[in-house]
Amino acid sequence: xxKKLLWIPAVYAVIMGVLLVATIGFSYTxxxxxxxxxxxxxxxxxxxxxxxxxxEAHVNEALQASLANNREHDQWNQDIVLIGxxxxxxxFAFHKEHRPFKNKVPYGAYIGFTLGVVVLYGIFSISTxxxxxxxxxxxxxxLREVS
Numbered sequence: 001x002x003k004k005l006l007w008i009p010a011v012y013a014v015i016m017g018v019l020l021v022a023t024i025g026f027s028y029t030x031x032x033x034x035x036x037x038x039x040x041x042x043x044x045x046x047x048x049x050x051x052x053x054x055x056e057a058h059v060n061e062a063l064q065a066s067l068a069n070n071r072e073h074d075q076w077n078q079d080i081v082l083i084g085x086x087x088x089x090x091x092f093a094f095h096k097e098h099r100p101f102k103n104k105v106p107y108g109a110y111i112g113f114t115l116g117v118v119v120l121y122g123i124f125s126i127s128t129x130x131x132x133x134x135x136x137x138x139x140x141x142x143l144r145e146v147s
Contacts, residue, residue, distance in 0.1 A: 068136040
């Protein structure tokens with residue numbers, strides 16, 4: 001490999017390493033929600049605020065919050081997979097002569113297609129995260145009122 005290109009796998013390894021360690025090692029997801037159910041008390045922590053509600057009386061809300069949390073976790077895992085798949089294409093865009101498909105796709109089309117995929121997935125991902133956060137916030141706000 002050309003020494004000029006060694007920065008590409010290094011940057012890829014650092015970015016993906018940080019994301020994977022944070023996600024797998026520290027169970028990171030972009031939603032600030034945690035919960036535990038002990039006896040009949042449901043303890044909810046949302047944005048460093050903790051409150052308790054009766055678990056039996058609020059089973060539906062517990063299931064809604066748990067489902068939203070699981071959807072957020074799944075979306076975050078999907079984001080990491082796509083970041084891992086798209087990052088090399090983005091990084092190789094900085095080396096016109098070493099990019100993939102250089103004999104088949106003109107450089108402008110390669111840049112346009114790569115940016116298009118990144119922007120479209122970004123819009124999809126951000127809107128999905130926002131919908132999940134809004135749903136979770138609505139459930140949490142209701143629980144905060146009844147606690």
